[in-house]
Amino acid sequence: GAVVSQHPSRVICKSGTSVKIECRSLDFQATTMFWYRQFPKQSLMLMATSNEGSKATYEQGVEKDKFLINHASLTLSTLTVTSAHPEDSSFYICSAREGQISNQPQHFGDGTRLSIL
Amino acid sequence: GDSVTQMEGPVTLSEEAFLTINCTYTATGYPSLFWYVQYPGEGLQLLLKATKADDKGSNKGFEATYRKETTSFHLEKGSVQVSDSAVYFCALSDIGNQFYFGTGTSLTVIP
Numbered sequence: 551g552a553v554v555s556q557h558p559s560r561v562i563c564k565s566g567t568s569v570k571i572e573c574r575s576l577d578f579q580a581t582t583m584f585w586y587r588q589f590p591k592q593s594l595m596l597m598a599t600s601n602e603g604s605k606a607t608y609e610q611g612v613e614k615d616k617f618l619i620n621h622a623s624l625t626l627s628t629l630t631v632t633s634a635h636p637e638d639s640s641f642y643i644c645s646a647r648e649g650q651i652s653n654q655p656q657h658f659g660d661g662t663r664l665s666i667l
Numbered sequence: 668g669d670s671v672t673q674m675e676g677p678v679t680l681s682e683e684a685f686l687t688i689n690c691t692y693t694a695t696g697y698p699s700l701f702w703y704v705q706y707p708g709e710g711l712q713l714l715l716k717a718t719k720a721d722d723k724g725s726n727k728g729f730e731a732t733y734r735k736e737t738t739s740f741h742l743e744k745g746s747v748q749v750s751d752s753a754v755y756f757c758a759l760s761d762i763g764n765q766f767y768f769g770t771g772t773s774l775t776v777i778p
Contacts, residue, residue, distance in 0.1 A: 556710065584766075593756065593770040594711075643710050652760045653699040653718040658710040 552578050552648050556659025564667055565636060571629045571662045573644030579624035580646035584656065585617070588641045600627040634666045669694040669761045673769030680747055680776050688742040688772045690731075690757035698759040700724075700733055700740040705754045705771070714742075714755070747776045 553576040561569050573583055581602045586594040598619050599607045606619035616638075618630040627646075631638055641663055645656040674689040692698065699718045703711040715724030717733035717740065724731050729744045740757060757769040 554710075591773070594768050596766075645711075650764065652762055652764050653716075654760070655699075655701050655713045655716055656758075656766060657713065658703075660710040661708075663708070 552657040554646050554657045554659045556644050556662055558662060559660060560663045562665045566633055569631045569634055569664060571642055573627045573659055575625045575646045578648045581624060583621060583627040583644055583646045585619060585629050586643045588643060636666045639664055639666045669767050671757050671759055671767050671769040673757045673772055677773040677775060682749055682776055682778050683746045686744040686747045688755055690740045690769060692738050692759050694759055694761050696762040698761045701758040702731055702742050703756040703758060711756060749776045749778055752776050
């Protein structure tokens with residue numbers, strides 16, 4: 551089945567550090583990938599939709615200069631949290647869709663637990 | 668707009684009990700419907716899906732039937748196990764390819 555790999559699984563770093571998270575579709579091509587943020591015991595909050603070869607589409611309230619997204623190839627999207635602060639600590643999850651039709655599910659990575667000290 | 672409404676948890680059941688997690692949706696046209704499961708500290712895994720009315724998705728003993736007349740996609744399992752403890756998300760994908768998730772239902776199964 552479709553596999554999405556997300557790396558790293560956990561990051562602990564100091565305030566002011568920039569952190570890059572990678573999301574790869576291992577056995578399929580994904581023209582569109584998604585980045586979510588999840589707070590404890592809450593649902594997923596869509597941050598942005600990443601489109602291969604073009605700019606990401608950010609949801610309202612998400613700072614695009616804070617959360618940089620690059621989708622350089624059909625199998626890789628990256629999220630960079632720039633100058634991270636403690637309030638950016640969260641669980642970040644990426645997903646990818648195998649096709650462009652509505653009956654295709656999203657396939658999720660295992661998430662990245664980001665902790666900013 | 669389109670949306671998914673999921674029963675609130677948490678749900679606590681004894682092992683071998685019957686499970687129902689309700690999910691209803693609002694959508695234009697004929698969306699595709701999904702159930703995802705999230706184990707602690709992990710991402711979401713696709714559990715099952717149904718793409719048209721009266722379809723039944725099933726996997727690992729879980730089932731859900733796409734009911735257009737009641738706009739529902741309730742998740743059921745006849746006999747839960749401790750290993751089923753997780754958070755379950757109902758989701759839909761609409762004709763515009765937008766994805767909508769429910770708020771998640773936490774299930775704890777006790778021995």
